[in-house]
Amino acid sequence: MAANYWESTQRRNWQFTREQLEDLRKKLEEEDQNLVQMYPLPAVRHLSIYFNQQVARLGKRLGVRQQAMATAQLYIRRFYSKVEIRRTNPYLVIATAVYLACKMEECPHHIRLVVSEGRTLWPDFFSSDTSKLGECEFFLISEMSSQMIVHHPYRSLTALQGIFSLTQEESALAWSIINDHYMTDLPLLYAPHTIAIMSILLALVLRPNTTGIQSAGSSAGNIASAAHAALSSAGQTKTGNEKPGGGARTKVQKLANWLAESNIDIEAIVDCTQEIVSFYEFQEQYNEKLAREQINRFVKARGLDK
Amino acid sequence: MFPSRRPPFHPADRGIGPNVGYQSKVRVIDRYKVIGFISSGTYGRVYKAVGRHGQTGEFAIKKFKPDKEGEQIQYTGISQSAVREMALCSELSHTNVIKLIEIILEDKCIFMVFEYAEHDLLQIIHHHTQPTRHPIPPSTVKSIMFQLLNGCQYLHANWVLHRDLKPANIMVTSGGEVKIGDLGLARLFNKPLHSLFSGDKVVVTIWYRAPELLLGSRHYTPAIDMWAVGCIFAELLSLRPIFKGEEAKMDSKKTVPFQRNQMQKIVEIMGLPTKEKWAHLVNMPEYSQLSTLSTSTHPKSGSNLEKWYYSTINSHSTTSVPSSNVSLGAEGYRLLSGLLEYDPEKRLTAQQALQHPFFSTGDKVSSNCFEGLGGKMEYPHRRVSQDDNDIRTSSLPGTKRSGLPDDSRPVKRLKE
Numbered sequence: 001m002a003a004n005y006w007e008s009t010q011r012r013n014w015q016f017t018r019e020q021l022e023d024l025r026k027k028l029e030e031e032d033q034n035l036v037q038m039y040p041l042p043a044v045r046h047l048s049i050y051f052n053q054q055v056a057r058l059g060k061r062l063g064v065r066q067q068a069m070a071t072a073q074l075y076i077r078r079f080y081s082k083v084e085i086r087r088t089n090p091y092l093v094i095a096t097a098v099y100l101a102c103k104m105e106e107c108p109h110h111i112r113l114v115v116s117e118g119r120t121l122w123p124d125f126f127s128s129d130t131s132k133l134g135e136c137e138f139f140l141i142s143e144m145s146s147q148m149i150v151h152h153p154y155r156s157l158t159a160l161q162g163i164f165s166l167t168q169e170e171s172a173l174a175w176s177i178i179n180d181h182y183m184t185d186l187p188l189l190y191a192p193h194t195i196a197i198m199s200i201l202l203a204l205v206l207r208p209n210t211t212g213i214q215s216a217g218s219s220a221g222n223i224a225s226a227a228h229a230a231l232s233s234a235g236q237t238k239t240g241n242e243k244p245g246g247g248a249r250t251k252v253q254k255l256a257n258w259l260a261e262s263n264i265d266i267e268a269i270v271d272c273t274q275e276i277v278s279f280y281e282f283q284e285q286y287n288e289k290l291a292r293e294q295i296n297r298f299v300k301a302r303g304l305d306k
Numbered sequence: 307m308f309p310s311r312r313p314p315f316h317p318a319d320r321g322i323g324p325n326v327g328y329q330s331k332v333r334v335i336d337r338y339k340v341i342g343f344i345s346s347g348t349y350g351r352v353y354k355a356v357g358r359h360g361q362t363g364e365f366a367i368k369k370f371k372p373d374k375e376g377e378q379i380q381y382t383g384i385s386q387s388a389v390r391e392m393a394l395c396s397e398l399s400h401t402n403v404i405k406l407i408e409i410i411l412e413d414k415c416i417f418m419v420f421e422y423a424e425h426d427l428l429q430i431i432h433h434h435t436q437p438t439r440h441p442i443p444p445s446t447v448k449s450i451m452f453q454l455l456n457g458c459q460y461l462h463a464n465w466v467l468h469r470d471l472k473p474a475n476i477m478v479t480s481g482g483e484v485k486i487g488d489l490g491l492a493r494l495f496n497k498p499l500h501s502l503f504s505g506d507k508v509v510v511t512i513w514y515r516a517p518e519l520l521l522g523s524r525h526y527t528p529a530i531d532m533w534a535v536g537c538i539f540a541e542l543l544s545l546r547p548i549f550k551g552e553e554a555k556m557d558s559k560k561t562v563p564f565q566r567n568q569m570q571k572i573v574e575i576m577g578l579p580t581k582e583k584w585a586h587l588v589n590m591p592e593y594s595q596l597s598t599l600s601t602s603t604h605p606k607s608g609s610n611l612e613k614w615y616y617s618t619i620n621s622h623s624t625t626s627v628p629s630s631n632v633s634l635g636a637e638g639y640r641l642l643s644g645l646l647e648y649d650p651e652k653r654l655t656a657q658q659a660l661q662h663p664f665f666s667t668g669d670k671v672s673s674n675c676f677e678g679l680g681g682k683m684e685y686p687h688r689r690v691s692q693d694d695n696d697i698r699t700s701s702l703p704g705t706k707r708s709g710l711p712d713d714s715r716p717v718k719r720l721k722e
Contacts, residue, residue, distance in 0.1 A: 004464060008397060103384075106493070130381075130382070131380045133381075137383060139328045145409075146395075146409045147397070148392070148393040149393050149396075
């Protein structure tokens, strides 16, 4: 339901296992083998980074809040789990997702404004005809079966930051990790509170080296193992034996204890942590120019921009 | 560069392509057989239908009007209220909220398919004024109120404000189940990015509009729905709207006028609100307007609601109708006054109202509001007309079809 994740369409219809997601994507590629062979595309994660950049660019021009952009990203991810990318104009899909997400998140923008900003950002790939975006909206909503209410980890983070007495910096870091997770498959794999806990854990583990996450790529392995160590200690620790030590360290311990006593699936948190850390690693190899060229090529060649 | 090679057209092709526009995977007329036209309103039209593939029951299909009816229809972007209604109805699932079966997006139109309900409260109330006034039986009133509150409680627990509760929007199935319908104005109220006020300036049909809204409050809470529920309760008892004001129209500058006449109607029965009983009253933007309202009695003399209640439930008893509402007794008054409480913070919540002794004293509340009526109370079936059976075509502007426009009363009632 609207305020209850457990009864939501998100949990019932839009949460997959890795295998299911894999199968969905494989099926799409098989249905369009010719297209797939003719137009190679970057890896899913790199495509996601590219889409995320475009959402952010459009969102910035429109002054859209982060939560609405997150909703748009989730719409795009859901949509492309059901529709082969090469059959669509991704720029149109991105703009439509932002347009629809803004309505759902109560910060609507006029369709003409969204189209004109789209034209400015992607002049060679975006029609000035508003009815194209209106039509794509039908397509998007239809593929999502009108299930447009989404639950984000931000709310869980807000609720939990007090419990773990996160500093402003730690909260901000956790927040940005949540922002980043929309570039991975995690929102289609795990519940928002699982993601929120992962973001807190990672923020606490990363916090000591204040350089932040962007520089973490080189030591991704270390981060993963540090997070993993913290979590595995959750299995063994009992409450009440908190060792004195550095602030962040104590907080990690507290989180571990809290997890040990909760019913939260620790394996899921471990998996989330690994996924995001490996994403940060993979991000290093991202080549924006290549992604753009590969996308633009099939859009032009197939006349999808018309 | 590759030469521009287009894949051959395939009938199963769908999506946004150079040659193929958006195509719905299911077609309304393939899945449903329309058996008549129910009503039209600002949003579009509602049709009654049955399934073609053995789907059980009957359906009400709400077709949203495309922006430019009659002219060449174009995709113009779906209105925010339609998006909200589609999204909310897809999530909601409760016995006392109308059930969405599916949504079909086809030919630039939106079709929302709902379970069909034979009656609505407006129709039931109207029936009890014909040929002469005779009260709705107390067991029916009680059951309707309980189910209505139950539906509200579910909506509010899920952070959904209905914002347009009125008898015409409360459906009743032939099995006596109450279903809150028309979530066209409903919204989530958990952490809105913008204030709930900024979106749509005026909400809720004026007769059911809460006093804090009339006084210019920008703070929406579930309490506004509860005021409307109180008004509906009163209407079930008296068979006419309790506060039947006249709406002041927006002026040319599009500023929202103070709804003086509506507030006046409330004050006539409820007395003037006081800052002693409603702490935030003085902070209301239109507070100064209150002193300009005329009061028949001394400003501090308080509410006439109790008098109104007892004269209402006793009024029919002289006509020797056995099912008089006298049996609703003092608890009925307490529930009513708890719902029609001026201070939104003190007004009963749906949860509190469900716990009210009104429902635990006297006869047991039935989940079928028609239970025990036997054959003596037969409500008329919903009027379904045959002159606009083609759900695929939309008529030209100005050609009003039969059926009641959604926002107005039957003509007879307006002339009362």
